Amino acid sequence: PKPPAPKPAPAKPSGGGGPVASGPQENTIRIDTVRLDMVLNLSGEIGLTKNRLTTLRTEILQGNRDGNTLRSLDEAISQLDLLVGDLQNAVMKTRMQPIGRLFQKYPRLARDLARQLGKEVELVLSGEETELDKTMIEDLNDPLVHLVRNAVDHGIESPEDRIASGKKPQALVQLTAEQVGDHILIEITDDGKGMNPDALRRKAIEKGLIDQETANSLDEKQCLQLIFLPGFSTKDQISSVSGRGVGMDVVRTNIQKLNGRIDISSVPGEGTRISISLPLTLAILPVLVVRACNQPFAVPLAMVREIITIDGSAIQEVSGKPTIVVRDEILPLKTLAGLLGWEPTQKPYFGVLMQSAEKSFILAIDSFVGRDDVVIKPLQNIRPKGVAGATLSGDGSVVLVLDMEDLLASSESNNIQTRTTDMIAT
Secondary structure (H helix, E strand, O other), rough: OOOOOOOOOOOOOOOOOOOHHHHHOOOOOOOHHHHHHHHHHHHHHHHHHHHHHHHHHHHHHHOOOOOOHHHHHHHHHHHHHHHHHHHHHHHHHOOOOOOHHHHHOHHHHHHHHHHHOOEEEEEEEEEOEEEEEHHHHHHHHHHHHHHHHHHHHHHHHHHHHHOOOOOOOOOEEEEEEEEEEEEEEEEEEOOOOOOOHHHHHHHHHHOOOHHHHHOOOOOHHHHHHHOOOOOOOOOOOOOOOOOOOOOHHHHHHHHHHHOEEEEEEEEOOOOOEEEEEEOOOOOEEEEEEEOOOOOEEEEEHHEEEEEEEHHHHEEEEEEEEEEEEEOOOEEEEHHHHHHHOOOOOOOOEEEEEEOOEEEEEEEEEEEEEEEEEEEOOOOOOOOOOOOOEEEEEOOOOEEEEEEEEHHHHHHHHHOOHHHHHHHHHO
């Protein structure tokens, strides 16, 4: 008898023609067996080192604490340290996928949109073999789709305008990826009309997003950052492509969720470059462990530029807020105790110069412990403001990993800095 025919799989809802990303995420992954073998071998090596440590522990408990035993213990722990580091890297690599899986969708997207808008555009890809954590690749799809569409719609001129300005009628948009240290750099570059900082400033005032006084204080780089404001759009007419006021602010929010940064540079008449810097993985996070109010906290190392000492006499008030000048740059001073809404226990002695999206500021802390690589554990059933999760320090104590963007947003809405900044200045 014939085996029963397999039942047809239930049809998935199409979502009304929306993007594929709106469906359920794929929970399986294809892994090269070489990578799995590496994980298996390292697991075996760690098992052997564990056996060695167990033997040494027995010897020490029996009173054998001579120089040779302690030296063997030190060597075994050093060996375990190396093996665990190698195992973490090997496991991380099993989650890595080439970013080309994502990039290959975009040339057709750019071509179809250009045809719809009456433009000529070629999208050139490079660095497709660059590998990134699988979950991050899925979360990058929507921001990259938006940036490619933006380049074609906003950045590129019509063929007639390009010829009039001495350019080839066909525009070039480049999408590149490369690994730089422990980060991935993704860039979208176009040779279009670029962005005029003064025009962006005027548009932001028109839409009521900033006032005239704020606008006058912005330099050219800060004017380019205005496109990340919620509701900002340079288009006056709403179309199926743009002008709906939902845009770059959503892109930036999605990149920040991946602990990444997005930067923009543009030359009027020559083009625009948007750079996205992302950590290789979200599984292991490099952090700087600092102390405030006798508690340890971890801040993402990607945001840290340098550590400085705080001298009360160097603090100046600008518009009623404390600032410090670092190499001719006026930076706002925010205390960690103040951001948390806690009463300070002592005068902060150190400042961490931090770069958060387009903002730079100095975070005042009591002291710092040092750099560490941590595995973040989410806090079950609770999500305190400004806390991304928790990890364990070497001595077994719980260290909260801070979500600086969340902390800054909540402090701006609740002005809780006054008591702590008064304390620094005195």
